[in-house]
Amino acid sequence: MFKYILRRVGYMLLTLFIISTVTFFMMHLIPGDPLGAMANKLPEQAKANYYAKYGLDKPLFEQYTIFLKQLITEGDLGESLKYPGKSVTETLLTNSKVSGVNGAIALTFGVSTGIIMGIIAALNKNKWTDYLITFIAMMGITIPAFVLASMFQYLFSVKWQLLPTSGWGEPKYMILPIMTMCIGGQATYVRYIKANMLEVMGQDYIMTAEAKGVDRFHVIKDHVMKNAFLPCITILVGQISGIFTGSFIIEKMFGIPGLGFYYVSSINDRDYTMIIGTTIFAAALFVVAQLIIDIAYTIFDPRIRIK
Structure with a gap:
């Protein structure tokens, strides 16, 4: 029983890894800007700071690496883009x-x-x-x-x-x-x-x-x-x-x-x-x-x- 549960837990973690990876890239493949109208109303420097805060100024693969590292090491899914500061x-x-x-x-x-x-x-x-x-x-x-x-x-x-x-x-x-x-x-x-x-x-x-x-x-x-x-x-x-x-x-x-x-x-x-x-x-x-x-x-x- 223990070996079976251990093996299933491994499969579960693999499944969650695949789902999180596919979801991450699918979200970023959607045309447009996730911050959209909110960031466009800001001055250029404030807008740049806003994108830097969420890591959206980095290449997509680097964003994914940061996301995955935070998820695995800290269990952190990040902050809401719509409501800044909201975990x-x-x-x-x-x-x-x-x-x-x-x-x-x-x-x-x-x-x-x-x-x-x-x-x-x-x-x-x-x-x-x-x-x-x-x-x-x-x-x-x-x-x-x-x-x-x-x-x-x-x-x-x-x-x-x-x-x-x-x-x-x-x-x-x-x-x-x-x-x-x-x-x-x-x-x-x-x-x-x-x-x-x-x-x-x-x-x-x-x-x-x-x-x-x-x-x-x-x-x-x-x-x-x-x-x-x-x-x-x-x-x-x-x-x-x-x-x-x-x-x-x-x-x-x-x-x-x-x-x-x-x-x-x-x-x-x-x-x-x-x-x-x-x-x-x-x-x-x-x-x-x-x-x-x-x-x-x-x-x-x-x-x-x-x-």
């Missing part, structure tokens, strides 16, 4: 917490309710409860998040005036975005749990256990549930890594100062350092999640062995 690393940590709070609550509710509904649907196949839960899940999957957000804002904010339309800072501002994000995850787990349980329940060893007189509760608990949940680990861990990067659509509509909203703003502002930093942060979360998935599989299913 990219600090911004990522601050805004990812905002996204993480909403995302974690939404994921918890979505997963827990989705699993329960999926189990009920599977155990009541072709009954009215199955049809109702399947209909709810299909609606959750097919209706886009921005449509749900608009509907909730209209109903709860405009029509009934129960909750604020947008904002941040108090628990009441979190309810609508959490409801919006929760529904998509809930629908996904309903589908996966129901499909996996029905597949497992049709296996020969389940029929054999029932034929031997094992009561249905223990068959479901000891055999069906464990094997049905295993494929969902991949989705769950991937979603956990994604909650910190936020959903720019939801955050934009509800005025949440999360990382997703900030990422889109940095693209519009051509804030190179912020774009590169956010991309590396998201990539790091993803590759770590993949390692956790592999380890989690071995914990939940001892038959799987990693080498």
Whole structure:
């Protein structure tokens, strides 16, 4: 296990190196000047000082070398070009917490309710409860998040005036975005749990256990549930890594100062350092999640062995 983790960590670092390198050069290949109008309004000497501060007066490869050295030795992603003096690393940590709070609550509710509904649907196949839960899940999957957000804002904010339309800072501002994000995850787990349980329940060893007189509760608990949940680990861990990067659509509509909203703003502002930093942060979360998935599989299913 230790050798496997060590090897995977090496692959992770290589992946992050490639991603950061490609992102860095792609950003600098975009036509135009990242400082643009801000620097053009300054006197020539001030403009030269401004470019020197961010190293933009140096050749591209030298800029890359400085960036990589700071990243490896200090973990420093530099300063924002749009907001001078604002650290990219600090911004990522601050805004990812905002996204993480909403995302974690939404994921918890979505997963827990989705699993329960999926189990009920599977155990009541072709009954009215199955049809109702399947209909709810299909609606959750097919209706886009921005449509749900608009509907909730209209109903709860405009029509009934129960909750604020947008904002941040108090628990009441979190309810609508959490409801919006929760529904998509809930629908996904309903589908996966129901499909996996029905597949497992049709296996020969389940029929054999029932034929031997094992009561249905223990068959479901000891055999069906464990094997049905295993494929969902991949989705769950991937979603956990994604909650910190936020959903720019939801955050934009509800005025949440999360990382997703900030990422889109940095693209519009051509804030190179912020774009590169956010991309590396998201990539790091993803590759770590993949390692956790592999380890989690071995914990939940001892038959799987990693080498």
